[in-house]
Amino acid sequence: MPEPSREEEIGQLCARLKELLISQLNIEGITPDRIQDDDALFGDGLGLDSLDAVEIVVLLQRNFGVEVKDMEKGREIFRTVRSLAEFVYEQQHAAP
Amino acid sequence: MGLVVPRGRGVDALGRALEEGWRAPASVEAQGLPGGQTPVYRVPAEAMVDPRALRAARRADRLTRMAVLAAWDAAAEGGLTAEGAGARVGVIFATALGPHATTFAFLDGILDYGQAGVSPTQFSHAVHNAAAAYIALALGIRGPALTFTQFHFGFHEAVRMAGAWLAGGRCEAVLVGAAEECGTVQASIAARRLAPPADGRIRPFAFGRPAGTVPGEGAAFFLLTPDGGASDAARIEVAFGAESAAGIDAETGLLILDAGGLSSEEAAYADAAQAGVPVASYAPVFGGTLGLSAFHASAAALTLRRERSFATPVPDHAPERALRVETGGRPVREAVCLRLDCAGRAAALRLRCSRGR
Numbered sequence: 150m151p152e153p154s155r156e157e158e159i160g161q162l163c164a165r166l167k168e169l170l171i172s173q174l175n176i177e178g179i180t181p182d183r184i185q186d187d188d189a190l191f192g193d194g195l196g197l198d199s200l201d202a203v204e205i206v207v208l209l210q211r212n213f214g215v216e217v218k219d220m221e222k223g224r225e226i227f228r229t230v231r232s233l234a235e236f237v238y239e240q241q242h243a244a245p
Numbered sequence: 246m247g248l249v250v251p252r253g254r255g256v257d258a259l260g261r262a263l264e265e266g267w268r269a270p271a272s273v274e275a276q277g278l279p280g281g282q283t284p285v286y287r288v289p290a291e292a293m294v295d296p297r298a299l300r301a302a303r304r305a306d307r308l309t310r311m312a313v314l315a316a317w318d319a320a321a322e323g324g325l326t327a328e329g330a331g332a333r334v335g336v337i338f339a340t341a342l343g344p345h346a347t348t349f350a351f352l353d354g355i356l357d358y359g360q361a362g363v364s365p366t367q368f369s370h371a372v373h374n375a376a377a378a379y380i381a382l383a384l385g386i387r388g389p390a391l392t393f394t395q396f397h398f399g400f401h402e403a404v405r406m407a408g409a410w411l412a413g414g415r416c417e418a419v420l421v422g423a424a425e426e427c428g429t430v431q432a433s434i435a436a437r438r439l440a441p442p443a444d445g446r447i448r449p450f451a452f453g454r455p456a457g458t459v460p461g462e463g464a465a466f467f468l469l470t471p472d473g474g475a476s477d478a479a480r481i482e483v484a485f486g487a488e489s490a491a492g493i494d495a496e497t498g499l500l501i502l503d504a505g506g507l508s509s510e511e512a513a514y515a516d517a518a519q520a521g522v523p524v525a526s527y528a529p530v531f532g533g534t535l536g537l538s539a540f541h542a543s544a545a546a547l548t549l550r551r552e553r554s555f556a557t558p559v560p561d562h563a564p565e566r567a568l569r570v571e572t573g574g575r576p577v578r579e580a581v582c583l584r585l586d587c588a589g590r591a592a593a594l595r596l597r598c599s600r601g602r
Binding site: 173174175176177178200203204207210211 | 296303304357358361362363364365366
């Protein structure tokens, strides 16, 4: 069985992240299929705020074992579901 | 007043529940028990949907949501709007166990993920004062907000403090209420320690016999003002001590016992039940909860408002000399809710009809 490609893995991560964001952040009135990979998480997109950002840090650590150590990079990492998924993918495939 | 109870949300839901009487509880999972299930009276999820009242409560837990909805309805009934509350309105919230489900979830987070992996939202919501803060936020209240945490007399202390605030001019109105939650932890503890009755019936008049209880949950709030406001409002007073429930008129009075099978010390209610006035307890409707005093106060208020009494749902074991209450036309002008703690200390909430003052 061939290894999944980077894009396939990121697609799977996006789907998982959408479910986690909705359940862990108590986002009401929306289902995962209504969230586009490139929707903004903050501001006019999903409307998340700074408290949610802290919760996402915990969410990534608990569910994917990855840490956001550089909060300067956090602004870009937390931009969209896809940018989150790409960050998780890169961390999981980084050389030890 | 505003209510969220196992039969639904609102005064009408309370009225229907009291008319209907006992209903079989639901079952939830109880970890480590034979069969794995235990009976509970939980508030249905559909009773806690209200985008307007809960618009700022996305992160709020179950206890806080129940409290906000009950407070919201009490404020609305009293003519208090989110735009008009302001600095002259206070909030006093009473709870025995507080947001314990959130507290346990937070502790589970420490055990499972370490201190660095716990949810900051759960941490900030694991304090008992969170519900009062959310109520103030939902209703735009900028007056004092206070929480009483006591096992037995928290709601009584809340009413007493509200009276002091009103008498001293600190507030023009005070939202006073209580809420208790029945999560899986409480359900499991109740199943192990309080022996739920096999047929699901709480027997308030068992008075310490091993009758057991079925845990319940909900929230009840009242808007207290110095003059009572609406024409169908009731006056509420609180008293502490052995004589706190004395002097009820046998013809027009009603004694409601806060007995719900929560403790073997409930034998002390037996003497009060034979005092020569009609007695009732609605624990089989609300479930066995440390917040029973507030729920009974709501039942008392509805009794006065509708000028009719509601039969006690499960009268089993009532002493022969106890005068039972029948559902119907007997006018009640005064209802007294008596609470005894494990040490036999007493407190009573006395509600009087204010018509014709």
